[in-house]
Amino acid sequence: MKEDYSEKGNIEKYAAQVRNSDRTAFNNLFALLWEPMYVYAASIVPDNAVAEDLVQEVWIDYWQRREDVQIRNIKPYLYRAIRYRCYNVLRDSKFTAIQIETASTITTPAETELEEDLTELSKQIQAIISELPQRCQEIFTMSRIHQYSNMEIAEKLQISQRSVENQLSLALGKLRRELSIVKVFFF
Template structure:
C-alpha cells in the first residue's frame, strides 16, 4: 500500500493487519481530526489522548469494521468519544444545545456512520445463537418487556435476562 491508495483500499489492507496501511490512514486523517477535537475540547493533551484512543480502537477492531466512509466514521467516533469524556468527567452538564454543537451541519456524515453502525449491528446480531438473538430482538427492537418475552417464548424471566445480558456483551464497545 502507498499514499495514493484510497481509504477503502487501505481499510481492506488494514483488516489483514497491515501496519503500513494503518500508518498511512493515521497520517492522512490525524490533522483534520486533531483540529476538530481542539475545536471541541480546547485542550491539546485531551485532544491528543482522544485521538490516540480513537486510532487504537480502529486498530483493535480492524477485522470486524464495515466502514464505507472512513473520514465520516472517524469524525463521528471522535465526536462520540468527546461526548463520553464530558459525561464521564462531568466537565459540563451536557444538554441538547451542547450536543447539537458537536453535530455535523448537513447530517450526511451522520447517515453514513449510521449505515456503517447498522451493518456492524447486523453482523453481530447474526452471530448470536438463535434463541439469544430472538430474545434480544424482542427486547431491544420490538421493545417487549421481559415478562412478555418469557410468555411469548415459553421461558423463564431469568432466562430472558441471561440472554439479554449475553447479547449485550457481544455488542459492548470499548
Template structure:
C-alpha cells in the first residue's frame, strides 16, 4: 500500500471514528468487496459471506468511538477470518466432529490461542473432506460424526468392512496432510513476518 493511500485511509478512519458517515461510506466502498471475496472463499456461500461482512460493518459503526485501530485493512481482514471461523464453528461442526479433532491430538488447554487453532483446524478438516470422493466423505461423516461402527456402515452401504476401513484411512490421511501443510504455511508466514 502506498504512503499516500495509507495516509488517506488514516484520515478516513479518524473521520469515521468521529461519526462522519461519508468517511464510513468511503471505507465501506474501499473494503467491502475484498472482504466479501475473502469471506466467500472461506464459507463458500454468497449469502453467508454477505451476512458476515455486513455484521462486521454494523459492529464497526456501533463501536467506532471505542475502537483502537492502527491498520484498518489488517483489522477488517482479521475480522473476516474471525467471523468466518465463528460461523463454521457454530454451524458446521457437531460434538462428534470435535471428537475427531481430539483423536488427532490437536486440542490442548483452553485459551484464546487454542480456540483460534481449533477454529482453523475445524476449517481444514471440513475443507479436506470436500476434496474427497462423495463415498469417502459419507463414510467419514457416518463414522466420526455420527459415531456409527464400521460394521454398521458396511451393512448400510452394502460394502465390506475392509472397504470402510480403507475409506477412513484415505480421509484421515487427507486431513493429516492438509493440517501439516497448513501448519507449515503458518510457520513460513511467521518466519517471513519476523524478517520484515
C-alpha cells in the first residue's frame, strides 16, 4: 500500500500535534497507522493476538513518552518500535528452526527506512553544498543535478573546461570528506 504525499503530510502534522498532548491528533494518527503496523507485526510473530498486543503497547508507550521523545519522522520510529518488540517476543519464546529462519528474513518495509535515510542524506548534502563557494555550487548543480557535460558548463559560464573540472573536484572532495561515514553505512 503506497502512501500518498497528503497522507504523509497528515501523519507528520498529527505527530507534531501529539507532542502538545492533542488526543484528536493521536486518534487520527492511530487510525492511519494502526492497521499497517498490525499487519507488519503479524508478519513477524506467529500469534495474531500477540501482534495486536505489541502494537497496542507501542502506541501506549508513544503516548506516554510523547513530550520527552524527539522524533524526526514518526512512521519509521513506530515501525522500528514494533519490530524491536516483536523480536523481543521471539527471543523470549521457544521456537522452531523454521521460525528462526523466517524471523531473520523479515525487515522493516524498505521504503520506510530508505525514505528516512535518503531525507537525512539529502539534508547533509544540501548543507555541504551550501558551504561551497558560489561558483563551485553553480558548477556542481549544473553537472550533477542538470546533467550538463563539463564542456557545456564551460561554454555557458565562459570559463575553461579545466576550471570546471577543478571546481567539481573541489566539491566532490568536500562531499567525500564530509560524508565518509555514509560509505560505511551503505557499503
